[in-house]
Amino acid sequence: MPQNIPDIYDAIDQAVERYCLKTPAKPDIIAVSKYQGQDKILPLLKQGHRLFGENYVQEAAHKWPELKKAYPDIKLHLVGPLQSNKAKEAAMLFDVIETLDRLSLAQKLSQLPNCPECYIQINIGEEEQKSGIIITEADAFFDYCKTLNIRVTGVMGIPPEKSDPSPYFMLLSEIAKRWNVPHISMGMSADFQLAACLGATHVRIGTALFGKRQA
Numbered sequence: 001m002p003q004n005i006p007d008i009y010d011a012i013d014q015a016v017e018r019y020c021l022k023t024p025a026k027p028d029i030i031a032v033s034k035y036q037g038q039d040k041i042l043p044l045l046k047q048g049h050r051l052f053g054e055n056y057v058q059e060a061a062h063k064w065p066e067l068k069k070a071y072p073d074i075k076l077h078l079v080g081p082l083q084s085n086k087a088k089e090a091a092m093l094f095d096v097i098e099t100l101d102r103l104s105l106a107q108k109l110s111q112l113p114n115c116p117e118c119y120i121q122i123n124i125g126e127e128e129q130k131s132g133i134i135i136t137e138a139d140a141f142f143d144y145c146k147t148l149n150i151r152v153t154g155v156m157g158i159p160p161e162k163s164d165p166s167p168y169f170m171l172l173s174e175i176a177k178r179w180n181v182p183h184i185s186m187g188m189s190a191d192f193q194l195a196a197c198l199g200a201t202h203v204r205i206g207t208a209l210f211g212k213r214q215a
């Protein structure tokens with residue numbers, strides 16, 4: 001049951017009406033198009049959607065430069081882990097890197113002349129297999145990024161699977177408030193309504209928009 005952008009906004013509105021005490025800001029929808037071809041991406045572009053997310057630098061390098069020529073106001077977010085040796089290429093492709101999560105990557109990015117805006121990814125579920133800076137080191141990491149003059153404008157997180165994501169979304173919102181950064185990227189196809197209720201400014205939607213991924 002792939003949906004389109006207005007359907008996603010309708011689902012958010014319904015959840016907000018039902019469950020939220022006060023109306024949160026309406027989040028922007030990042031259409032996460034990893035493993036999706038132009039046949040899936042072009043219809044969204046033709047409907048006027050411009051905000052997309054990709055997980056892999058290599059895949060984005062194949063797909064987006066041409067599309068950006070046709071639609072220059074496309075905004076692209078990197079939502080997958082970034083290897084330091086791909087930082088330079090990522091900085092050329094992406095408008096926002098959402099996955100800044102370690103010192104070595106911060107150092108690498110800060111040396112680039114065109115380092116894009118970054119969100120710090122936080123390992124909100126404290127899971128060993130997940131990327132993201134660990135919670136107890138996050139404040140110091142944020143301060144360090146500021147000393148490197150990286151423009152940190154938001155936070156990003158992925159709650160653990162198979163548990164209620166609410167406390168994790170609340171934690172991420174709290175950190176954004178503490179740091180006074182405007183953007184909170186949280187919520188995917190399975191839980192974007194809840195994320196919107198708990199303060200997401202960006203939800204990252206893949207399968208609910210595009211259907212199942214190819215790979």
Ligand SMILES: *Cc1c(COP(=O)(O)O)cnc(C)c1O
Nearest residue numbers: 032079188189204205206207208
């Ligand atoms: C793939 C991916 C998404 C989209 O996931 P869906 O469940 O398909 O909506 C969102 N965020 C990140 C970080 C992803 O890797």
